[in-house]
Amino acid sequence: MGIMKILRLLLVGSLGVFALVGSGARGAEITNPASVGFDAVRLGRLDAVIQAQVDEKKIAGVVLYVARDGQEVRHRGYGMSDVAAGKAMTTDAIFRIASMSKAVTTTAVMMLYEEGKFMLHDPVSKYIPEFKNSVVAVAPPEGSPAGTKFTTVKAKRPIQIRDLLTHTAGLTYGTGPAADVYKQAKFTRWYFADRDETIGDAIKRLAALPLNGQPGEVYQYGYSSDVLGYLVEVVSGMPLDKFFAERIFGPLNMVDSCFFLPPEKASRLAPVYGVEKGVLGLGDQGDYLTGPRKCFSGGAGVLATAHDYGRLLQMFLNGGELDGVRLLSPKAVELMRSNHTGTKYVKDTDAFGLGFWVMQDVGYFGELGSVGSYGWGSAYFPQYLVDPKERIVALMMTQLMPSGGNDLNQRFKVMMYQALVK
Numbered sequence: 001m002g003i004m005k006i007l008r009l010l011l012v013g014s015l016g017v018f019a020l021v022g023s024g025a026r027g028a029e030i031t032n033p034a035s036v037g038f039d040a041v042r043l044g045r046l047d048a049v050i051q052a053q054v055d056e057k058k059i060a061g062v063v064l065y066v067a068r069d070g071q072e073v074r075h076r077g078y079g080m081s082d083v084a085a086g087k088a089m090t091t092d093a094i095f096r097i098a099s100m101s102k103a104v105t106t107t108a109v110m111m112l113y114e115e116g117k118f119m120l121h122d123p124v125s126k127y128i129p130e131f132k133n134s135v136v137a138v139a140p141p142e143g144s145p146a147g148t149k150f151t152t153v154k155a156k157r158p159i160q161i162r163d164l165l166t167h168t169a170g171l172t173y174g175t176g177p178a179a180d181v182y183k184q185a186k187f188t189r190w191y192f193a194d195r196d197e198t199i200g201d202a203i204k205r206l207a208a209l210p211l212n213g214q215p216g217e218v219y220q221y222g223y224s225s226d227v228l229g230y231l232v233e234v235v236s237g238m239p240l241d242k243f244f245a246e247r248i249f250g251p252l253n254m255v256d257s258c259f260f261l262p263p264e265k266a267s268r269l270a271p272v273y274g275v276e277k278g279v280l281g282l283g284d285q286g287d288y289l290t291g292p293r294k295c296f297s298g299g300a301g302v303l304a305t306a307h308d309y310g311r312l313l314q315m316f317l318n319g320g321e322l323d324g325v326r327l328l329s330p331k332a333v334e335l336m337r338s339n340h341t342g343t344k345y346v347k348d349t350d351a352f353g354l355g356f357w358v359m360q361d362v363g364y365f366g367e368l369g370s371v372g373s374y375g376w377g378s379a380y381f382p383q384y385l386v387d388p389k390e391r392i393v394a395l396m397m398t399q400l401m402p403s404g405g406n407d408l409n410q411r412f413k414v415m416m417y418q419a420l421v422k
Contacts, residue, residue, distance in 0.1 A: 031071040037422035038073050046074070046415035053408050054079035057280045060273045061089030062408075065306040065395040066416055070314060075307065081270045083280075091306065093270045094256055095397045096288060098190065098300040098378040102225040103312065104257075105298035106165060106355035108232045108243055110332045117235045120165070123158035124227065127234050130207035131159055136170060137178035137210035150177035152210050159215045161231070164224040165354040166340045169215055172222035176212030185209055190379065192226065192297035193260070193287040199240060199296050203230040219344040219352060229298020240296040251325045252315060254308035259301050260293040269303070272380065275404025283401050300379070306397040313386050313393040337374045337388070367410070368417035383409040390420060 033040045046064075053059045061079035065072070077089035113120060118127065125132040135152040144151070155170070163169035174188035182188055187206055195202060206223060213220050229240045236243050241259045249257045261269055266289055274283030288303060295301075311322060316336075320328030339351035339358055349365050351358040356376040362369050375385030381400035386393050396412045403409075 029072050029075055031073050033073045033419075036068040036071050036073060038068070038419050039421045042419035042421070043074065046412065046419060047078075049411060049415050050078045050408065053406070058275065058404070058406055059398060059400055059408060060280065061093075061270070061398065063089060063091055063093055063095075063306040063397040064412065065310045065397070066392070067310060067314065067394075068390070068392045068420075070318075075310075083273075084282075089270070092256070092268055093397070094261065094265060094268045094303050094305055095270055095382065095399055096272070096286060096378075096380050097302050097304050097309065097382060097397075098380050099225075100304075100309065100376060100378045100382060100384060101298060101300050101302035102355045103316075103376065104244060104248060104302055105225050105228050105232070106336060107248055107312070107327060108236075108240075108298075109161070109165065109228050110328055110336065110354070111247060112232065112235050114329060114332055118161060120162040121160050124161055124164065124169075124231065125158055127231055128203065128207065128227070130204045134159060134170075134207075134215070135210045136214055137176060137181075137212055139177055149180055150210070155211060156214050157216065159211075161228075162340070162354075163215050164228050164231070166352055167219055167221050167224050168213075168217065168341060168344065169224045169227070170211030170213035170218075170220060171206075171224050171227065172212045172220045174222075176220075178210045178212055181209055187223065190223075190297075190300040191286070192295045192299075192301055193291050195295035196292040197295055199226065199230050199298070200233060202295060203227055219341055223299060225299035225355070226297055229296060232298065240298060244302070248312075248327065249308075251327065252308075252311050252322055254304065254311055257302060257304040257308045259288075259296050259303070260291070261288055261303055263289075270399045272399040272401055274400065274402045275406065276402065278404065280404075283399075306395055309384065309397070310393055310395055313384060313395065316386050317388060317391065317393055337372070337386075368414045377409060381406070381409050383413070385413060392416075392420075 033043055050062050060083050061081050063077050064074050066074040077091050079089050081087045081089040081093050134155040136155050137150040140148040140151050159169045173190055174182035232243055233240050272283040272285055315322040319330035320333045336354040341352040345352035348357040349359045351360040356374050359369055359373045370387045370389040372389050373385055373387040377383040381403050382397045384395040394416050
């Protein structure tokens with residue numbers, strides 16, 4: 001063993017940085033876990049749980065990112081990025097983050113809000129006139145002709161910007177009484193990367209369809225964040241990709257975040273895997289490399305590394321600032337992580353903020369967690385959380401769709417919390 005390798009091992013040991021679990025864990029944390037309240041042995045349990053999933057071929061590979069007080073205690077890859085090519089998962093892998101894009105879009109909206117461009121209670125139609133005369137699809141009244149799927153009633157009030165931020169605008173992903181009409185208009189899922197139209201053109205077509213709920217009355221997850229993305233374009237006068245690049249990704253040094261990947265970074269895009277009938281195999285890779293590269297989905301279109309997204313989360317945790325760059329005021333972040341939906345949202349937790357779930361009652365949630373934490377996930381299986389009480393950001397990145405009933409994206413949070421001892 002060479003002298004440099006001996007010195008490196010001694011340095012790693014003296015810092016208590018980490019021990020590799022199996023052959024798949026790779027990373028470069030520099031923080032002694034004990035210095036920020038984590039037990040190194042208990043963190044090893046988290047490594048072991050992830051590695052077991054890789055070994056059992058339930059998942060191809062994972063990048064885990066955990067930081068407390070801005071200090072990384074886990075930033076490493078496990079398993080494989082590309083199984084067939086024998087390519088290990090590394091921390092610079094780029095992922096399709098789907099609905100985790102919503103937090104970026106919410107940030108953009110709140111930045112413009114703080115610049116005085118609008119009020120959150122403003123009607124969306126003030127900026128996107130196509131929403132001015134919205135109607136709502138409802139079940140047909142008794143005695144309607146056979147085959148009648150729905151009828152429409154006038155919206156009780158206009159959709160407000162706040163309704164879009166809280167998914168109470170009456171916009172679904174094509175489900176509801178007007179499902180057939182949405183299908184005919186090609187609005188049946190969250191995916192926009194294959195569309196040969198701008199997001200503005202898509203949203204204008206969407207606005208002509210009936211809503212599936214009265215604005216403000218019910219939580220319905222759907223196209224609201226895509227409407228917000230177009231709102232950002234209208235109000236700022238910039239295409240959404242340019243606004244994100246110049247106003248968010250650039251200032252936060254999120255160097256690998258974008259909507260469509262530059263060709264020179266194609267080799268770092270982690271392939272999508274899926275579990276079908278219990279067997280792990282390649283899934284739908286999408287159109288992020290060779291598609292039209294035209295439709296910027298604020299709801300589900302962003303690509304990012306774990307490190308990049310971790311910087312966005314750290315900005316939230318810091319009250320809107322990171323490394324001397326301030327995107328939002330502390331009051332804006334406070335508003336984002338407040339419950340805006342009353343009792344309308346009862347899914348992951350019992351409350352919803354502006355773009356993500358919010359933890360009000362750990363007992364309701366029923367797993368390890370903290371009051372005041374918030375987070376969300378992705379159709380591709382990643383999950384994140386921000387915990388202001390414990391000063392933690394935690395993120396698990398992977399590409400698994402369908403997941404085959406896997407719960408690793410939830411279990412990693414429990415394993416992270418059980419390692420926190422101070």
